[in-house]
């Protein structure tokens with residue numbers, strides 16, 4: 001098939017021939033003035049040539065490119081009259097060299113060059129014509145191939161009103177109506193040109209369509225247009241400008257003439273002169289352009305435009321929609337992370353949007369109000385990464401502070417045993433302390449990597465990995481959802497979190513450690529911007545979802561009015577003009593599960609599931625492997641009380657040996673106290689050979705009856721002597737134990753008092769014969785007991801009763817404390833630190849070990865179901 005260019009060449013040649021014939025005819029007319037013959041002959045020639053030109057014009061402009069823009073045109077197929085990357089010729093209007101002789105004026109446009117008309121769209125005939133031209137090109141190119149960046153500086157976007165379906169389908173951006181809007185459009189065009197110049201392929205066409213330049217557009221914008229006119233065609237960027245060049249004011253500089261552009265210049269009477277078009281074929285030798293002036297085509301009705309746009313918008317929606325599976329690679333684990341991590345997160349128009357965690361964008365900040373699709377975006381990106389890179393190339397640390405189960409997708413559950421093999425730790429509804437523990441783990445890993453690099457004599461991870469393939473050093477990505485929670489309050493946790501994050505953000509990139517911080521609370525993030533600006537300087541890549549504009553520059557309103565499933569990507573720390581709008585797919589449960597199974601089935605042999613911390617979960621002693629493994633074969637016995645809020649949930653407890661103070665007090669009204677005591681007693685029983693320990697169990701309050709009975713049963717089953725005693729017997733045993741001066745026949749004795757506060761008054765009373773109070777005996781047992789193998793394990797519901805019982809030393813004789821729901825003032829007095837901001841909360845306790853000055857946040861052990869029975873744990 002003949003190319004548009006050579007067909008156009010033939011048309012131009014015909015035009016030139018027509019011009020020379022017309023000139024010859026005019027000359028003959030002048031010579032033979034008054035004679036009829038030559039005049040008739042000349043008109044006849046002109047009509048013939050006009051008819052010939054018309055035939056050629058029609059041949060050049062198939063379908064939408066040259067049709068009459070009437071209602072019947074709606075039946076024409078779209079997307080078949082032109083191809084991307086090849087020049088198209090389009091009909092602009094018609095010229096009439098003689099009466100009755102009319103031909104369509106056709107010039108090369110998209111694919112070859114640009115078009116500019118000097119009247120702007122405030123002239124209704126120009127507005128109609130512009131819409132017609134836009135419709136021709138839109139309907140001629142393949143569906144979805146044309147992106148229009150529209151500017152209407154005179155009528156607030158009204159010129160493009162009939163095209164609104166394209167905007168609604170997000171195939172086109174909303175028209176820019178002012179100078180910043182124009183500048184943003186120019187920036188978008190320039191950015192695209194740069195990207196293509198850098199080698200990125202972009203199969204679409206960007207048409208910058210200006211209906212009228214906005215007020216204030218001047219030299220700077222003209223120069224940018226001139227540069228785009230020069231470099232645009234090679235990058236698929238074209239201009240359709242109305243109101244260019246703007247009228248020149250006396251004494252002021254004129255706007256430059258644009259290269260590769262057909263200029264239409266108003267010639268009065270609704271006619272326009274047509275300059276020589278871009279490309280090798282010129283209408284004239286002297287640069288005068290088309291010999292006859294042209295009348296602009298009238299333009300389509302709004303109805304026709306709306307009909308076509310509705311159809312194309314529907315197709316655009318389908319094209320732009322992408323599903324979760326489309327983000328995944330065809331084959332898993334094929335990429336190397338030596339130079340960085342890259343994954344497809346969605347689509348930008350028809351093109352895939354690939355984001356990287358590498359030297360240029362080492363850390364990301366993600367913002368979006370609740371329900372904006374943040375979790376979905378993170379799942380898209382994490383599954384994309386985990387599918388491209390094997391666990392040898394990538395490790396994940398996932399941390400979520402909010403209520404919800406975003407990251408449960410990575411962990412085994414009761415109904416689905418699979419996990420993502422890359423996940424090392426997963427925190428769900430995490431405590432800030434757990435977050436801190438994860439950051440510490442990463443920081444330690446960073447230090448380890450730094451020494452590895454030093455040892456190997458290299459400074460970059462990539463160099464180390466190239467030289468030592470045996471050293472496992474996958475890139476690590478820590479994703480922290482609702483990260484602002486970490487910084488809440490002005491306490492040591494917040495301070496340490498800021499310091500650790502700052503260090504990781506600053507040095508992480510050199511060691512292959514990347515952070516992705518997400519937040520929904522923009523006010524929280526804004527506060528942080530002020531407080532810890534230095535951190536965010538390290539996060540050049542911003543992903544703003546609906547309502548997430550707070551992570552962009554204050555002047556950047558690109559994330560306003562984003563629908564769910566769309567995001568602004570800004571790789572320049574949020575500055576205006578650097579936005580890209582993408583769509584990301586929903587992470588539907590079936591596809592996510594299928595992908596997880598795919599990865600899980602490919603896991604390396606022996607791969608362990610991630611260390612999961614679920615903040616809401618009960619911790620049962622029997623579900624703790626450390627508890628389950630307890631045996632008499634130990635050097636020092638530990639009373640186990642719960643799991644530390646730390647990576648891997650290490651078991652928390654106290655060593656009970658001959659050290660003074662080796663007694664345990666559980667404090668607080670929460671019935672969890674009884675369960676902690678149960679666990680402590682049973683754990684000790686299992687560390688004694690059967691029959692070598694004596695347990696005296698005193699259930700003094702009703703709330704502890706079940707736990708006490710369960711303890712008796714478990715201890716008896718472990719083969720020990722176990723006696724249930726009353727408060728009076730408790731008093732009597734204290735007398736005996738206080739007098740004991742030697743280990744009871746090698747037997748350890750544990751006095752386990754559930755609700756010790758209930759016996760406080762009894763102990764306060766003095767014996768009528770010896771005058772000794774129970775408190776005196778208790779304190780003697782506390783002071784001397786550990787040396788004889790006697791330990792007290794007690795649950796006091798109030799601190800005041802505990803203090804009454806153990807005496808004025810403030811409980812100095814009891815070194816091991818578990819504080820449950822004590823008021824802050826009580827915690828302050830226990831810690832001797834009233835500035836401490838620790839607040840009691842459900843399902844948490846503070847372990848205080850006065851012997852080794854240790855304080856640990858723990859999830860206290862409970863027996864299954866205990867928490868369900870407690871309405872108010874605080």
Ligand SMILES: Nc1ncnc2c1ncn2[C@@H]1O[C@H](COP(=O)(O)OP(=O)(O)OP(=O)(O)O)[C@@H](O)[C@H]1O
Nearest residue numbers: 369370371372373374375376520564565584585586
């Ligand atoms: N790309 C998308 N296409 C269609 N629906 C989506 C898309 N992204 C998210 N959704 C839907 O929007 C809802 C909210 O998504 P998501 O849970 O990710 O929001 P979120 O920002 O994490 O909210 P929250 O912070 O409250 O958990 C979900 O029902 C989800 O299925």
